[in-house]
Amino acid sequence: MTLTTITGSERISRAFGRARAEGRMAIAIYLTVGFPDRATTPALLRAALDGGADLIELGVPFSDPMADGTTIQRAGEAALRGGVRLEDCVADGASLVSERDATVLLMGYLNPFLRFGPERLAAECVRSGIAGVIVPDLPAEESGELDTVLVPADVARIDLYAPTTPDERLARLLPAARGFVYCVSLTGVTGARAGLSDDVRPFVQRVRGHTTLPVAVGFGIGRPEHVRALRGIADGVIVGSAAIDAVAQGGERALRDLVRSLREAGAA
Amino acid sequence: MKGRFGVFGGQYVPETLMPAVIELEAAFDEAWSDAAFRDELDRLLRTYVGRPTPLTDARRLAAAVGLRRVLLKREDLTHTGAHKINSALGQALLAKRMGKRRVIAETGAGQHGVATATACALLGIECVVYMGTLDMERQRPNVFRMRLLGAEVRAVDAGSRTLKDAVNEAIRDWVTNVRGTYYLLGSAIGMHPYPTIVRELQSVIGREARAQAVDLLGRLPDVVTACVGGGSNAIGTFAAFLDDRGVALRGVEAGGAGLETGRHAASITGGTVGVLHGTKTYVLQDDAGQIRETHSVSAGLDYPGVGPEHAALHDSGRVTYVARTDAEALEGFGLLCRTEGIIPALEPAHAIADLPFVAREHGHDVDVVVCLSGRGDKDLDTVMRSA
Numbered sequence: 001m002t003l004t005t006i007t008g009s010e011r012i013s014r015a016f017g018r019a020r021a022e023g024r025m026a027i028a029i030y031l032t033v034g035f036p037d038r039a040t041t042p043a044l045l046r047a048a049l050d051g052g053a054d055l056i057e058l059g060v061p062f063s064d065p066m067a068d069g070t071t072i073q074r075a076g077e078a079a080l081r082g083g084v085r086l087e088d089c090v091a092d093g094a095s096l097v098s099e100r101d102a103t104v105l106l107m108g109y110l111n112p113f114l115r116f117g118p119e120r121l122a123a124e125c126v127r128s129g130i131a132g133v134i135v136p137d138l139p140a141e142e143s144g145e146l147d148t149v150l151v152p153a154d155v156a157r158i159d160l161y162a163p164t165t166p167d168e169r170l171a172r173l174l175p176a177a178r179g180f181v182y183c184v185s186l187t188g189v190t191g192a193r194a195g196l197s198d199d200v201r202p203f204v205q206r207v208r209g210h211t212t213l214p215v216a217v218g219f220g221i222g223r224p225e226h227v228r229a230l231r232g233i234a235d236g237v238i239v240g241s242a243a244i245d246a247v248a249q250g251g252e253r254a255l256r257d258l259v260r261s262l263r264e265a266g267a268a
Numbered sequence: 269m270k271g272r273f274g275v276f277g278g279q280y281v282p283e284t285l286m287p288a289v290i291e292l293e294a295a296f297d298e299a300w301s302d303a304a305f306r307d308e309l310d311r312l313l314r315t316y317v318g319r320p321t322p323l324t325d326a327r328r329l330a331a332a333v334g335l336r337r338v339l340l341k342r343e344d345l346t347h348t349g350a351h352k353i354n355s356a357l358g359q360a361l362l363a364k365r366m367g368k369r370r371v372i373a374e375t376g377a378g379q380h381g382v383a384t385a386t387a388c389a390l391l392g393i394e395c396v397v398y399m400g401t402l403d404m405e406r407q408r409p410n411v412f413r414m415r416l417l418g419a420e421v422r423a424v425d426a427g428s429r430t431l432k433d434a435v436n437e438a439i440r441d442w443v444t445n446v447r448g449t450y451y452l453l454g455s456a457i458g459m460h461p462y463p464t465i466v467r468e469l470q471s472v473i474g475r476e477a478r479a480q481a482v483d484l485l486g487r488l489p490d491v492v493t494a495c496v497g498g499g500s501n502a503i504g505t506f507a508a509f510l511d512d513r514g515v516a517l518r519g520v521e522a523g524g525a526g527l528e529t530g531r532h533a534a535s536i537t538g539g540t541v542g543v544l545h546g547t548k549t550y551v552l553q554d555d556a557g558q559i560r561e562t563h564s565v566s567a568g569l570d571y572p573g574v575g576p577e578h579a580a581l582h583d584s585g586r587v588t589y590v591a592r593t594d595a596e597a598l599e600g601f602g603l604l605c606r607t608e609g610i611i612p613a614l615e616p617a618h619a620i621a622d623l624p625f626v627a628r629e630h631g632h633d634v635d636v637v638v639c640l641s642g643r644g645d646k647d648l649d650t651v652m653r654s655a
Contacts, residue, residue: 063427063558064544066439067282073426085556110280111543115557137280137546162284164446169287187284188444 007154008131012179015054015103016214016235025227025266026236027052028216029243029259030107032059032072033089034079036247045096047252048243051259056096057134057238058089060108067136069191071241086116094128105158107134118146122153132156132179140173158182161207163199174210181211182238184219192241193220196229204233224265231266271460273580279459281439281546288446293461295366300468305365309358313472316390317347317357321473323480323637328607333623337635339484341477343501343642344612350642351473351501352383352454358469360387363450370394370445373452374438376403376431376497377568377615378410379642380454385419395419398437402429403567410646428561431571435545455498456575459546463503463575470504473639478508481637491626493518494639495618496589497533497569499578501641506587516588516630519578520622522564523591533562534591535574536582544572549579565594565650566614568642596621598654601644613642614650 006014019026029048033041045056061076061084068076086108093104106125113121113135125133132155138146140159150157156179161170164187174181183204186197200217207215214235221227222242230237239262246254271277271293279289299305313319321342330338343351356373363371371393375381381397388395397414401423404411414421427433435458442451456466474492481489492509494502496519509515524532532538535550542551544559552560552572564570581587592600597614600621604612612620619638626636644651 064432064436066436066545067284067443069440077427080558111551111553111559112557114543115553115555136282137543139279139281139283139286141286142278142280160283162282164284164287166287184282184284187446189440 008125008156009154009178011103011131012055012156016180019054019236023268024263025231025234026054026214026216027259027263027266028055028057028236028238029053030057030059030238030240031243031247032061032075032079033092034061034082034084035075035244036078038082038084038088041092042095043252044247044255045092046100047256048259049100049102051256052263053259054236055103055105057105057107057240058093059240060086060089060106060112062109062112065109067189069189069241071192071244072190075244086112090124090128090130093130097129104130105132105134106130110135110138113146118149122149122155125155126153130155132158134158134160134182136160160184163187163203167206170207170210174207177211177213180214180216180236181207183207183215183217183234185217186220188219190219190241192222192245196226200230201233224261227262227265231268237262237266273577274583276547276549276576276579277460277463278548279546280543280548281459282443284443285446289459289461296362296461296465299362299365305361309361312357313354317353318345319472320476321345323477323484325484326608329604332603332607334627334632335623335636336633337485338623339481339489339635339637340610340640341473341505341637342640343473344610344640348379348383348386349645350379350383350613351470351504352380353386354472354504355454355466355469355500356380356383356387356452359450359452359465360384360391360393363393363452364391366450368448368450370396370449371452372396372398372438372441372449373454374398374431374434375454376434376570377566378403378407378414378646379568381419381421382410382413382417384452385414385417388419389417396441397421398424398434398441400429400431400433401425403431406567406650407646430562430567432559439545455500456503456577457498457545457547457573463547463577466500467503467507467577470500471507473501473504474506474508477505477637485635488512488515489637490634491516491518491630491636493520493619493622493626493636495520495569495615495641496574496578497522497571497615498573499575501639503575503577505639506581510586517586518622518626519587519589520618521589521591522566522569522618523593523596524563526593527591531563532591533564533570533572535572536578536589537591547576549576550574550582565597565654566618566647568613568615569618590622590625592618592621598651601651610640611644612640613644614647616641
């Protein structure tokens with residue numbers, strides 16, 4: 001296979017670069033693998049790409065998702081009842097990369113990755129063309145165990161930053177960031193919200209002061225008006241709970257429509 | 269490394285909480301080295317909690333289990349009836365010192381929730397306690413107590429509906445309200461600095477017990493035992509004896525229906541290394557790294573992880589960890605009632621049930637200190653149902 005000729009960071013940078021060249025924000029869609037069931041996930045992922053998603057985050061279900069609100073908790077419980085494992089997530093990611101040359105990241109809590117084995121994780125990402133890994137319960141201080149194997153494999157481990165992160169911490173940690181910078185829009189867990197947090201604009205501006213990487217905003221982002229409000233502030237948005245809600249309500253079609261509306265809202 | 273016990277411990281938390289745990293560590297270190305803070309805590313422990321608690325020479329129990337002496341460290345006699353108040357009061361004082369107006373906590377058996385609600389009532393702080401719905405059913409009197417004390421009890425109806433899920437929900441609340449809220453964690457578990465804060469606040473148990481035992485025996489005891497769920501009463505008891513190499517330390521986990529059945533809560537004797545609730549430690553998990561549902565007759569031990577310092581003490585061999593089943597704990601419960609006129613909580617009943625095994629391994633001519641971490645009023649329904 002020739003998938004590995006492009007590194008994870010390059011793949012992510014290419015995805016954001018294309019969106020920028022088209023004068024629009026990049027759209028990243030998070031879906032829990034195995035929701036509503038194992039068999040449906042591949043079609044849903046393709047529907048997200050058909051709607052215009054630039055990046056796909058494959059949600060790896062975990063029994064104790066402490067950074068997630070009700071929507072992703074419930075989706076994860078359904079996936080675990082269906083017996084979904086990290087191996088399944090990697091397999092879905094591999095198909096998406098080989099069929100569509102998609103930019104795919106794994107997002108999940110640390111324990112299943114540790115149990116799988118960091119070295120095996122790195123090898124599987126390289127083999128499948130998975131560009132990166134996002135671990136919400138792994139702050140920079142604890143990332144050594146994964147970075148030791150992911151960095152040499154050119155698999156990007158994406159750090160999250162929050163409005164509570166002080167400037168000195170941003171200044172210290174952001175130089176080591178790769179791929180893109182994931183800004184958590186609010187102090188809170190994932191989940192669809194009506195309005196956009198007031199914290200976002202000043203927070204993203206603080207982050208920009210310390211990095212030239214693309215900046216994407218996630219948590220609580222789910223409506224076209226959120227995306228419009230972030231135009232000129234962020235390079236991309238990450239939408240999870242709203243995508244899962246769409247799947248629950250109207251399956252592939254509702255998901256495709258949501259992604260399309262988000263993408264249009266992000267175009268200048 | 270900071271916040272580590274060998275390879276265990278750490279701060280595996282969302283970035284949103286990192287500034288808060290860094291602030292907490294600094295605030296605790298500063299308070300703990302401030303004589304005025306220590307004096308205020310000591311005064312409350314003396315005049316409000318009822319410390320020092322006695323060390324009871326349990327002669328009829330000793331005879332029944334075949335040991336020379338059994339000395340019970342009577343945490344059941346504290347205000348609110350369990351050791352949890354030692355840490356809850358200390359942390360509530362810290363919260364107030366940090367200017368936090370709102371305290372959140374999780375609870376399993378309800379003892380930590382009651383202790384937290386009590387400390388918050390005393391200090392005039394808003395209090396929210398998360399509790400699994402299964403635990404609310406089996407510990408109804410404690411739910412009522414917390415509400416009487418002015419706390420809001422929020423039901424958690426997710427996952428196994430026990431302590432683990434209450435911790436998840438408390439962490440979610442903290443992530444959301446981190447700027448003005450103090451998370452008053454109940455055991456020596458979770459992300460640094462909690463295992464250290466809780467150990468320091470509970471170490472009063474061991475300091476008192478060691479001095480009282482030496483006073484009574486004229487020398488150190490041979491064995492010191494305590495039950496281990498998250499492990500706060502045990503680490504508080506062991507802390508004073510860690511350097512006494514001649515004293516054998518023994519932690520008793522909840523064996524549930526038996527380790528071989530998989531239905532238990534014995535993280536060290538029946539688990540593997542993983543990361544749960546912000547710390548690397550022994551956890552009960554499946555081969556995909558999903559945390560398993562646990563079982564114990566005692567809600568306070570019904571947790572799929574254990575404090576990281578215990579994990580390190582197990583690996584170093586300094587402490588021996590064993591498990592006793594539900595049935596054994598119920599026998600221990602009855603035995604202490606009949607021989608000493610003391611109704612223990614089901615948690616330390618595991619340590620009582622382990623005493624005949626101590627005699628088998630260490631011989632009959634030994635003196636044993638047992639941390640009797642709480643009283644059994646809350647468990648009467650459970651015991652009656654299983655009779």
